[in-house]
Amino acid sequence: MPSSLQNVEASSPSKTVLVVDSEIIVRLTLSEYLRSCGYTVIEAASGEEALTVLKDADLAIDMTLTEVELRGEIDGFQLAAWIRNRRPQIGVILAGTPARAAKAAGDLCEDGPLMSKPYDPQLVVDRIKRMLSGHR
Amino acid sequence: MVVEDEVLVRLTLAAVLRDEGFTVIEACDADEALVALATTAIDLLLTDVRMEGSMDGLDLAVQARSTMPHLKIVVVSGHLAAVETHGVADAFVPKPYLAENVVERVKAILNGTNLDHAF
Numbered sequence: 205m206p207s208s209l210q211n212v213e214a215s216s217p218s219k220t221v222l223v224v225d226s227e228i229i230v231r232l233t234l235s236e237y238l239r240s241c242g243y244t245v246i247e248a249a250s251g252e253e254a255l256t257v258l259k260d261a262d263l264a265i266d267m268t269l270t271e272v273e274l275r276g277e278i279d280g281f282q283l284a285a286w287i288r289n290r291r292p293q294i295g296v297i298l299a300g301t302p303a304r305a306a307k308a309a310g311d312l313c314e315d316g317p318l319m320s321k322p323y324d325p326q327l328v329v330d331r332i333k334r335m336l337s338g339h340r
Numbered sequence: 341m342v343v344e345d346e347v348l349v350r351l352t353l354a355a356v357l358r359d360e361g362f363t364v365i366e367a368c369d370a371d372e373a374l375v376a377l378a379t380t381a382i383d384l385l386l387t388d389v390r391m392e393g394s395m396d397g398l399d400l401a402v403q404a405r406s407t408m409p410h411l412k413i414v415v416v417s418g419h420l421a422a423v424e425t426h427g428v429a430d431a432f433v434p435k436p437y438l439a440e441n442v443v444e445r446v447k448a449i450l451n452g453t454n455l456d457h458a459f
Contacts, residue, residue: 249368253347
């Protein structure tokens with residue numbers, strides 16, 4: 205198992221955040237931000253992928269940051285309900301928009317391993333907007 | 341970039357690559373991969389072949405190669421033989437694989453010491 209995941213099992217100071225978003229630009233940008241402030245990040249592109257991760261006993265998740273609208277049959281509300289019923293020790297943040305997700309990521313960084321934001325969350329939003337406008 | 345539709349396989353391989361110091365973008369299918377290729381600087385595309393979505397990994401490799409001729413490409417598959425990748429990849433890795441072996445292959449390709457050419 206990779207050391208970044210072994211750290212989770214060994215209860216190291218590193219915390220693990222599951223980022224769930226079906227838009228790859230948003231997901232990779234949020235994940236990069238959270239990694240840069242010390243979190244181990246697991247990415248899921250759908251509610252179904254998130255459940256696969258959450259049901260894996262080898263993966264210790266501390267927090268889930270999820271978009272509301274997701275591809276597939278499971279949306280963010282359903283995912284949050286599953287977590288609260290089955291894994292209530294895992295925190296859940298329902299974002300709703302990339303801007304809210306970036307704000308939440310900034311708050312997580314202030315509470316996280318390095319206790320500081322690597323940079324202003326607004327830069328995350330700006331980067332997402334720039335990448336999306338370049339693609340669409 | 342790692343393109344793999346099995347999330348546990350994808351996250352494990354990505355984590356091993358990150359442990360080795362690589363920046364890794366994860367895509368769950370070819371459609372996501374094309375978005376990432378269009379918006380992000382990527383040195384190497386590592387893709388599975390059989391995936392959900394509008395195209396499989398071989399079609400993705402062909403399209404990526406046509407627009408980015410210098411992009412390094414590794415194809416992994418549990419269903420194809422190397423010869424069936426039709427020369428589109430710099431390397432072919434059969435499944436199942438050890439993630440550490442894939443990392444060594446990625447390093448060799450990016451360092452220019454890969455011994456596999458033109459499958």
